[in-house]
Amino acid sequence: MVQRNDTGMAQFILLGLSEELVLQPLIFGLFLSMFLISMFGNLLIILATISASHLHTPMYFLLSNLSFVDICFISTTTPKMLVNIQTQSKVISYEGCINQMHFFILFVELENLILTVMSYDCFIAICHPLHYTVIMSPILCGLMVLVSWMMSALNSLVQSLLVLRLYFCSVLEIPHFFCDLKEVLRLACSDTFLNNTVMYFAVGLFGAIPLTGVCYSYSRIVSSICRISSAEGKYKAFSTCASRLSVASLFYFIDLGLYLSSTGTHSSHSSAIASLMYIVVTPMLNRFMYSLRNKDIKRALRRFFGVAAMKGPFVLGLRNCW
Template sequence: MEPRNQTDVSEFLLLGLTDDPELQPFLFCLFLAMYLITVLGNLLIILAVSWDSHLHAPMYFLLSNLSFTDICISTTTIPKMLVNIQAQIQHITYIGCLAQIGFVLVFGDLENFLLAAMAFDRYVAICHPLRYTVIMNPRLCVLLILLSLFISTMVGLLLSLMVLHLSFCQDLEIPHFFCELAQVIKLACSDTLMNNILIYSVIGLFGGIPLSGIIFSYTQIVSSVLRMPAAGAKLKAFSTCGSHLSVVCLFYGTVFGVYISSVVTDSSRKTAVASVMYIVLPQMMNPFIYSLRNKDIKIAMRKFISKIPSFL
């Protein structure tokens, strides 16, 4: 089979989650509903935080950025899948595929850093409450967001642009509903050793550092809470971390679940189905987790929704 240089590749084929045409209408309705819930839920949190002055605090500033990131991740992958199902096509252009790889990496890594920043915020609030306003000042919050965005963008550009150096064979079918970096690299006929080394190195470094920060923060939080004499104080401290900890468990749990499933199964299609768990589900569930477990968010969202008719 003759390898083709990247300049000769005009498009890839996204095979989606199933070959069964009878399931396509169901998948279209399912993912359309999930996308609308994701966008509306996260947008509601952003608007509620912006509207309610009581929520103009570092924790909710970081939360609104997390909600924006969730919208971006879903918008990068789901609409193209919906268009393909509706138009009954499987094509995605070479440039479009590279762009999708880059955006998924940028926003996925950004979510990783934001969860670490939110863990640091909870650590300061519980372990250093008297210095909270001094440490978590607006300047630091903005700096954390900008630094996270810069690192995530560099990682996304580096890993996606490395694909430009690959040559591809005639088989350009991606057994996935979006252009996942690992699946695209598998299609290459040229040597991918450097790509794989770079992927594992970069993801291990810039994925491991935020995760280590989260683990450190919660280790210190648990240690500090256990030293509190009053049971009521312990319960209140843990309750302030409940929403964030639930989101962290959902995000990393689904990511590790997909990784394990890719190891134990040889089916790329099954891995694609499993990837829905980390590329779609956490982004949809985050607004529910925060609105159900966080009293302030619940009240603010309720007030904002009640004011919507007066805006129209």
């Protein structure tokens, strides 16, 4: 039995998606590609919102925060999995597992709350356009993001501290490519009633309440759009929140599917596949949704790369003069 006070000798085994050696290069290449696309796409959105003055609005402030959270979210689990595949090692230390679990909970809850704040921002923009600049002030936007960070950090800290009090059995195999809280609790030999109670309370608090707020906001938005008489007005109003609605729908659809599959069945493989969609695919698709559906982002990116291309020859010309 591995005890909590002897953490230096404790090691978990991440079984990953597949144990077939033939599939490992394919999985490595696929994950590496999605990881790089997600990182590059999110960085571009952050650079675009910073460099373009017309994007210094509450909507794009929240979008840049979401992109930053996506970068941190995918960086929590994917690099370790890529290293394990490359080195053909499935071991993660006790400390590494706790840290990975802590930051995974932090950033998944933070993304959930920021999506909720973005739905509120869209609700105010569509349903109360005349009061938008007054309600969605920079102070309120910054305060909502700060509160989201504080609530997520508190939840992840409580969950991690509760895991530290547990004793673990000798077989520490996790049928996942990362240290998922539910899978870690299943390996504990001591009583996990308190852990499970806090975990499901957090799921209700950070899952059901934000989801209710998102559904209410977008239902009011759709109702307001349907009451617009002109087709041009409907298109303009829908284009304002189409990207955010697509991202929120994708996030909650995969999130609900993951939790329903994990509670309805005990298939670890299906849960790992759902987690793959949740952790790697979603941050990558979010960037495509914003870059393809948002004209402001595309215009800012074209201007950013245009300025960068103009500065390159200019700097080279100055060097040649010297």
